Amino acid sequence: MINKKHINIFDKISNFLIISFAFFLPVSQRISTINIVVLVIISFFSFKKENINIKIGFIYPVILYLLYCLSILYSSELQWGVIEQKASLLAFPIIFMLNKSTVLTYRKVLKWFVLGCVVALCYCELTALFHSIDIENFYFDSRLNENISLSKSLSNDQNYFFSYPFSIIHQTVYFAMYLSLAIVILIYEETVLKSKVIRIFCFAFLLLGIFQTLNKAAIIVLLSILLVYLFKVIKNRKIALLGGFFLIVGGITLFIMNPRFESFRKSIFETKDEIKVKDFRQIKNNDPNRKNFRVMLWSSAIDLIQKNPIIGIGAGGSHNRLYEVFAVKRQWYDKKEKYHAHNQYLQILLDIGILGFIPFFLIFKELGNHIKNDSIIISFILIIGINFLFESMFERYSGISFFSFFYCLFVSQSINKKYAS
Secondary structure, eight states: OOGGGOHHHHHHHHHHHHHHHHHHHOOOOHHHHHHHHHHHHHHHHHGGGGGOOHHHHHHHHHHHHHHHHHHHGGGSSSTHHHHHHTTHHHHHHHHHHOGGGGGGHHHHHHHHHHHHHHHHHHHHHHHHHHHEEEEETTOOOOOOOOTTHHHHHTTTTOBSSSHHHHSSSSSSHHHHHHHHHHHHHHHHOOOGGGGGGHHHHHHHHHHHHHHHTTTTHHHHHHHHHHHHHHHHHHOHHHHHHHHHHHHHHHHHHHHHTTTTTTHHHHHHOOOOOOOOOOGGGGGOOSSSOOTHHHHHHHHHHHHHHHTTTTEEEESSHHHHHHHHHHHHHHHHHOOOOOOOSSSSSHHHHHHHHHHHHHHHHHHHHHHHHHTTTHHHHHHHHHHHHHHHHHGGGGGHHHHHHHHHHHHHHHHHHTTGGGOOO
């Protein structure tokens, strides 16, 4: 059993750094990255045999990381940057394995993550306001381009208060993901913010932020989270089903009302042009085919996976090989452009094959083992599981650090739940 009185100075520093990482993750990528490095160093300094918390759940991300590193050796390009890019899969298991006392910080971590999301969202709102106001002429205009209408500025990502111009710290999908988890924490952990008024205000503010990202996956995630909450709270199944029906109808309506829905509809359902040139090196960049953009990426990834199903094509250079196949489908080639599969499940199979998909699957299985009545873990699985369908989240720091940190936090907390404060 962990006794707070027996925690030494290094443990206290480690716990403080874990809490500060949770705060700075949504606020600053640079500070949170430095935080990870210092955490790993301090964890080794504070190493004590009795503090070791080695569990099988911490091993799966490490195996995944090692497979990524090994894949560089057989990939088309020796991109050693992959080792640094995927380092969160190694760093956080080490941190939580060497710091058993971190279970005492669980609710503080959740609290400061929520506060970090609120601060990051305030920064985005204030920045958007600053760019929209002409103080000298007392004029407000949130459009980036004055020559287009307000509705066009929303659908074309040309408005300071919406989409990419608004989400200036993280890409919209990752920012929306952070805000979604913060909302989940506010729903299920009432003690993180003791004032009910402040909690309701933060909930509404974070909800507004999600809609401002105009991220379509975020609407699906939010709908799923609310459905889980609905069936958890309402015991009468008929009323719960009726409420679920209205939630789904409302969610679909919001999805269709999203200004970017029309471009999404066209990209998915409109027929792509016929493939005329089958060698990307002979493609002339005259008229790029932008239809079925994401579908073409998925199809291109599947083509490559079928040729290398067991160990994949290697993490180094997979972007280039994927783009070459994608360019043929798109009939447009530009060496400056690089794309990932926009689907983490396909990206894993593409990079490290079925062999790599096994520890990836076991990570989800491990989370499933700790679900029981833990609604936060259930919601976390929904958040990452749905977003994995539309983004290769391990290709960006914002995604892989978020996933690794909270996976290790939840596994550690579930294992040692009786010791949490």
